[in-house]
Amino acid sequence: MHTDARTLENGSVVAGDLCIVGAGAAGIAMALEWIGAERRVLLLEGGGFDYEPRMQELYRGEIAGLPYFPLEAARLHYFGGTTGHWAGFCSTFDALDFEWRDWVPHSGWPIGRADLDPFYPRAHQVLGIGPYEWEAEQWRRRDPALVPFALDPKIAWTKMWQFSAPARLGTLYREQIVGASDVHLFTHANVVEIEANEGATAIEGMRVRTFEGKELRFRAPRYVLACSTIQNARLLLASNARATAGLGNGNDLVGRYFMEHLEMPSGNLVLTRTPAPATRMYAFEFGRTKARGEMALSPEVQRERRILNATVSLEPAPLEGAAQSTFQWGTPEVVERMRTQRVVPDAAATADSMAVRAEPRTFHLMTRQEQAPNPDSRVTLSGDRDALGVPRARLDWRLTELDRRSFRDFYEVLGREMGRAGIGRMQMRDWVMERADAPWPSSLGGGWHHMGTTRMHPDPKRGVVDASCRVHGIGNLWIAGAAVYPTAGCVNPTLTLVALTLRLSDHLKSATA
Amino acid sequence: MHRRHFLQLASVTTLGALASGCRAAREYDALTLTHPELLKALGAERVRTIGERYRATTRGESDAESLRQAIDHSRPAASRILGAAGPSVADLVREDFEKGRTVVVDGWVLSRTEARQCALYSITRPA
Numbered sequence: 001m002h003t004d005a006r007t008l009e010n011g012s013v014v015a016g017d018l019c020i021v022g023a024g025a026a027g028i029a030m031a032l033e034w035i036g037a038e039r040r041v042l043l044l045e046g047g048g049f050d051y052e053p054r055m056q057e058l059y060r061g062e063i064a065g066l067p068y069f070p071l072e073a074a075r076l077h078y079f080g081g082t083t084g085h086w087a088g089f090c091s092t093f094d095a096l097d098f099e100w101r102d103w104v105p106h107s108g109w110p111i112g113r114a115d116l117d118p119f120y121p122r123a124h125q126v127l128g129i130g131p132y133e134w135e136a137e138q139w140r141r142r143d144p145a146l147v148p149f150a151l152d153p154k155i156a157w158t159k160m161w162q163f164s165a166p167a168r169l170g171t172l173y174r175e176q177i178v179g180a181s182d183v184h185l186f187t188h189a190n191v192v193e194i195e196a197n198e199g200a201t202a203i204e205g206m207r208v209r210t211f212e213g214k215e216l217r218f219r220a221p222r223y224v225l226a227c228s229t230i231q232n233a234r235l236l237l238a239s240n241a242r243a244t245a246g247l248g249n250g251n252d253l254v255g256r257y258f259m260e261h262l263e264m265p266s267g268n269l270v271l272t273r274t275p276a277p278a279t280r281m282y283a284f285e286f287g288r289t290k291a292r293g294e295m296a297l298s299p300e301v302q303r304e305r306r307i308l309n310a311t312v313s314l315e316p317a318p319l320e321g322a323a324q325s326t327f328q329w330g331t332p333e334v335v336e337r338m339r340t341q342r343v344v345p346d347a348a349a350t351a352d353s354m355a356v357r358a359e360p361r362t363f364h365l366m367t368r369q370e371q372a373p374n375p376d377s378r379v380t381l382s383g384d385r386d387a388l389g390v391p392r393a394r395l396d397w398r399l400t401e402l403d404r405r406s407f408r409d410f411y412e413v414l415g416r417e418m419g420r421a422g423i424g425r426m427q428m429r430d431w432v433m434e435r436a437d438a439p440w441p442s443s444l445g446g447g448w449h450h451m452g453t454t455r456m457h458p459d460p461k462r463g464v465v466d467a468s469c470r471v472h473g474i475g476n477l478w479i480a481g482a483a484v485y486p487t488a489g490c491v492n493p494t495l496t497l498v499a500l501t502l503r504l505s506d507h508l509k510s511a512t513a
Numbered sequence: 514m515h516r517r518h519f520l521q522l523a524s525v526t527t528l529g530a531l532a533s534g535c536r537a538a539r540e541y542d543a544l545t546l547t548h549p550e551l552l553k554a555l556g557a558e559r560v561r562t563i564g565e566r567y568r569a570t571t572r573g574e575s576d577a578e579s580l581r582q583a584i585d586h587s588r589p590a591a592s593r594i595l596g597a598a599g600p601s602v603a604d605l606v607r608e609d610f611e612k613g614r615t616v617v618v619d620g621w622v623l624s625r626t627e628a629r630q631c632a633l634y635s636i637t638r639p640a
Contacts, residue, residue, distance in 0.1 A: 267620070272554040319559075361554070412615075415622025420610035425554065427620040 005189035016042035019220035022227030024081020026480035033505040046190035047078030061393035073332035080170015085339035088166025091491035103306035106373035110467040119499035128167040158293035194239040226480040229450035248471040255379035257452035267365040307406035310369035316360035326445030401436040549630035564635025
């Protein structure tokens with residue numbers, strides 16, 4: 001079912017069995033799970049079915065600390081959420097990503113990779129990616145042209161990625177959700193406050209406001225907040241009628257530990273072997289490539305060097321070519337084109353580009369590195385308010401010396417291994433070789449990936465949600481999405497956040513059975 | 514001929530042949546020393562730049578003689594002292610990577626030997 005919330009009477013109260021706030025990747029993945037579950041699910045989406053500038057404007061925020069993308073361009077505020085412009089990059093977290101690492105402060109999840117393993121294949125289906133096969137050799141069997149570099153697995157390995165079409169969840173699942181009798185989607189239903197009981201131990205409802213000035217309430221025994229990392233924190237902090245610091249924020253943790261992936265051009269590779277080793281495994285054509293490899297360092301090396309996890313992709317390019325940061329090329333206009341462009345590229349153009357890249361021998365190296373969890377990297381409330389009266393978010397993105405040092409160590413080790421294997425020679429860019437306390441270069445960039453702010457930890461003094469993703473101290477509020485990540489891994493967050501959401505969904509189903 | 518004289522003659526002949534072979538190998542290496550394999554992949558200008566940077570930043574390895582000696586000293590003792598046939602320059606480069614004898618010059622992660630080769634190249638083939 002679907003109702004445009006603007007058509008409801010002012011003061012309406014809508015009741016259900018489960019209320020999901022936000023219809024992006026997490027919200028939609030969860031709603032799909034409840035179709036046929038014989039429960040009345042309320043799915044609240046602030047936007048409509050398409051892009052509306054004034055909805056996006058609600059996401060505008062203040063940038064403090066390091067430079068960052070405009071917040072209103074980094075997330076989409078309509079049904080389908082940011083899958084409306086994502087690039088479809090998927091990979092799984094490594095087992096090490098979940099572990100406590102004594103060299104990474106605040107690392108360690110209360111769950112392990114094995115806890116997510118049952119949910120990853122289900123997440124594949126939601127996002128429309130290929131088989132649950134993540135070993136390079138599995139893909140080589142599917143396509144003999146996909147030959148991984150012969151690296152010493154004790155040092156480095158080829159980590160696989162798979163690419164969704166990319167799936168625009170708002171388009172893919174609109175009919176299914178709108179047609180479901182037990183999921184009731186409300187569009188243009190912007191939550192402006194999470195209403196708690198007097199002791200702030202339980203949620204009593206979601207207060208929704210429309211641009212027309214109507215106020216509505218949505219009530220259910222259980223609530224799931226799934227409106228993205230920054231907006232989740234913003235809403236919890238702004239809901240301070242019963243708890244002055246905001247809901248779930250008794251220990252001043254909501255909004256802290258904001259993390260991104262550091263996606264930065266970091267070096268070059270030139271192949272030295274004759275004939276050149278096959279590189280098709282590492283090639284990527286948007287809209288065509290189903291899987292590719294990126295190079296990563298083994299867990300043993302990460303432990304020994306005490307560095308963060310990262311992968312590096314190969315982009316055919318002349319050595320002299322300048323490399324821009326994601327901030328420099330990923331302007332809001334480019335991001336907007338991601339939303340509106342055809343997914344399948346022009347066939348002739350693709351053939352041309354593949355011909356040019358037929359036997360590349362030189363590559364730019366694009367690193368994607370996890371950010372070390374940092375309590376000072378945080379989302380707070382701005383003094384400014386949006387058109388619905390909610391304080392805007394203020395993002396203070398901060399990095400540490402460990403983030404910086406890890407780049408150099410990564411390239412030293414991988415460069416040595418590439419030489420040892422006789423594949424080629426690697427060159428680090430100047431900024432990679434600078435001291436760990438040097439300022440970040442102008443090529444600093446991120447992946448538009450927002451994680452942290454309501455991190456998972458069994459101890460309420462160290463995390464906002466517990467291992468089931470329930471907000472500590474509040475009996476009926478859970479959080480779905482990358483906001484709960486204690487550490488960021490080095491891969492795009494979408495696949496893992498959908499897997500976590502499916503795990504949460506199973507948990508809630510068993511709790512309501 | 515007495516057996517003892519025969520053995521002495523045979524030994525001298527064998528050592529002479531070995532020494533001759535070693536000389537040939539080392540003369541070949543002397544040529545390859547100043548022509549790193551990297552030339553094919555990186556081109557003369559980059560190799561020259563790497564060489565100049567290496568010489569400027571590595572104490573005691575700024576002239577051709579010290580660079581040749583440094584490469585020679587990285588050979589196994591049997592090759593260095595006794596003159597026995599030792600590893601080729603290409604072997605030394607491989608060994609450097611195996612054993613972690615790498616340096617970062619102009620951002621490039623290189624074997625110590627090939628960095629020295631680049632340095633020699635920058636001396637013998639200045640811009």
